[in-house]
Amino acid sequence: MVVGSVAAIGAGLAAIGAGIGIGQIGKGAVEGIARQPEAANEIRTNMIVAAALVEAVSLFAVVVALLGNG
């Protein structure tokens, strides 16, 4: 039997959003590094920062889902 709640769907949607976002960041970073390997370090730092910012937004959604779940 599958037991769940709307909160789980919300968390799943948040994961989709974050997945797309982090995927785009990774794509951009890899392309940037491929074009300019000498800037790899700088790009990597910015990539991690941007990924953390995107992740945070999805975690906001997870927190809301958790609170909504009671």
Add this chain to the structure above:
Amino acid sequence: MSSNCLKSLLVAAFSVYMLFYCNASFSQSATNNGLTEQHHNTEQKEQGDFDVAATILDHIRDHHSWHLWGHTAIHLPVILKTDKGFEAFSSSKLSDEHHQPVVYNGNYPYKLIEGKIKIMNADGSVNAEASKKVFDISITKNVVSMFITVFLLIIVFLGVARAYAKTGVTSAPKGFQSFIEPVIIFIRDEVGKPYLGHHAPRFMPFLLTIFFFIWINNLLGLVPFFPGGANLSGNIAFTFTLALFTFVIVNINGKKDYWKHIFWMPGLPTPMKIFLMPIELLGVFIKPISLTIRLFANITAGHILVLSLVSLIFIFKAVAASAMAVPFTVFISVIELLVGFIQAFIFAMLSALYIGMAIEEHHEQDLVL
């Protein structure tokens, strides 16, 4: 040679780390079995009733006692302020030998209801009206964890600072200095200088303090046994306080241009200025709130993830599940090591960014189209 050395060191560290999970899971299943045997004769309800969500939420919550192992726990003092004044007692008085909450008769009859201290009526129900007046300033698990952090930071940084005072900054770093110095320089070069420019030295003490404080708390939170294990940086009150520091520093140091760009931004038609003013004003408050929730959510999510993976063993009710659960737990824990650093870094970086935006000087230049 050195890579081999590093590899074996890593393997050793991971083995020790995994060992603690094994121990924790064995001791938990042992107590579960004990409970099952106790209740076996009277009722079957304990059989297989492992409430994962409740266990996890209990683990990430603040507590009045610090559980060490098995039935051993440190009972921390409870300090309450009610309309009858202050009162302090040990939290061991709030639970009996079976860890069930009991009523303690202080100035009022107190009882722990879902981790909160409530005042009880004579008939055993919660007196909601009186409970609102209880002001709980206890030394809880999180507070003790914070004291430990502060203690660690003071030891480490006073030691390092003394070394600099003795040998100066010109000689090569020695001992713990060699570990701390690159991190401080990293924060200075990656956070301070890019966002604050020549103002950086003024704000470096704040940025370094906030960075190391959050980082060491994140790391202690990942340690699954005594000195760590409190979910301090996953506590929203804690992260809110840190964000409040940033908020105050940003707005106290805000230059004329900072306020001008909030209330009456130049170069826009007047209706647009009126429209944007409330949005910009909201932005002043949303910035610290996003800092608060980012750190809180990241660390709490990490703790929940680790605990969920450990719980897999109890969900499947098979030791074999640990073959999957333990490697995953180690994997996530290692990711959390990274996240702990990144979140501390991001907090310091965004603080620097906000401060930098506030203290930016106006550049006299005309808009060239």
